[in-house]
Amino acid sequence: MASCDVCVVRNRAICSALDSRELSALNAIGRTRMLEAGESLIWEGEDSVLVANVIDGVLKLSTNTEDGREQIVGVVYPSDFIGRPFGGTTGHGVTALTEAEVCVFSRRDFDAFAREHPALEHKLLERTLGELDRTRRWMLLLGRKSASEKMASFLVEMSERLTGSGCRVDPASPNRRILTLPFSRQQIADVLGLTIETVSRQFTRLRNEGVIDIPSRREVAILDFDGLVAEAG
Amino acid sequence: MASCDVCVVRNRAICSALDSRELSALNAIGRTRMLEAGESLIWEGEDSVLVANVIDGVLKLSTNTEDGREQIVGVVYPSDFIGRPFGGTTGHGVTALTEAEVCVFSRRDFDAFAREHPALEHKLLERTLGELDRTRRWMLLLGRKSASEKMASFLVEMSERLTGSGCRVDPASPNRRILTLPFSRQQIADVLGLTIETVSRQFTRLRNEGVIDIPSRREVAILDFDGLVAEAG
């Protein structure tokens, strides 16, 4: 049983379109669920049976070729919406990268509810349009950028997306910041369309050039943010 | 002045959500416009001032790196929607590939109209969700597929998208079909994240292998559709 009134993403998720009476109606058809890192919520190719809001954690959206190559096609953060409402099959799997908490709805219930609440649909539309913009920007990276540009773009994007949760910026020197990545090297490779070896080599190159430091596997200290932006192309 | 009642895409575009009274209200704020091949309707980075429906023709959505590399991030066909409603700047330019006819609205007017017509917003949402699915599928191609897989995927997708307008299929032998491509070689390269030379070489290879024939620059005869599907990966 969900309890929206105490939900931490209540004001940022699409639910913010609803008043308290509507919210309790939505409450009735949703339930929260915990996912551990690596656990999948939705599998590629299955017909869309559930949708969800991310309450906490980071999840990946990914597709695979028949022979096992993977491409991560999206990453979702708290308050983001997951799933494919209004018919169709899911074109990509959804898997937790970190421990995560989501608020799930049966797609059937959600569809019906959404159609009766235009304000909710409007929020969802805005979110979807934004996601489409972001996805298209990523296509430029995948299609036209070199490995070093990809890595720089990735770190810049990460430091933007993680602000607040996994990114600490010293206000005195905004050119330096520390990230806690929710990705393994392999997952970074799958986001950027590279191999794990290339990603690793790029990390060491950036470290040798003094642009970043690597305190641990999952942490990156950005020493020259402007330099990264310049290198991102 | 648009006149929706004679519009050929009236039943497929988002306008199909409206009854005749609403349609004439929409009619009042839109106007049709012709574009010749190569002409742009929207430029990358400008703030979104207009949106449109495609009535006829094919247009590309594209982004560029600072140093001039281009990536086509979407292709729109008759009945598709163009532009970025509800705030934000356009992340990509919109340019006609063929002679085209569009039904344009000022974004301000369209936004206001849409917010008062949930059924229209719903259609737009469904369309946007579908476009996001398609775009994410394309990311797998850009990030993980080889040149030959990209070419095969491209031809398969084209023969699907062009069915009705630029694609003729002999019902007796569905394994053969003839396409009239709305793309130059350079544009195909910009869709697939390749160079024009690689695209050209892939065309000749496919021709030599008997999978396709190339009657003219803009035409491709697919001789072995199943073979292409298999090669698309």
Added chain:
DNA sequence: CGTGTTTTTGAGACGGGTCAATGATGGTGG
């Protein structure tokens, strides 16, 4: 026809992939 543009073809270079070995890291159980 002649001229500019687009496409094809060729030769060579290079970025990133592949394969393989080594080095860290972290979790588990003795």
Added chain:
DNA sequence: CCACCATCATTGACCCGTCTCAAAAACACG
């Protein structure tokens, strides 16, 4: 608490696919 092992990351050597640069060919249009 430490030794062990599985997993993940790094590094190296080599190779292959795609890009680059250059020239020739095909085509479109006046």
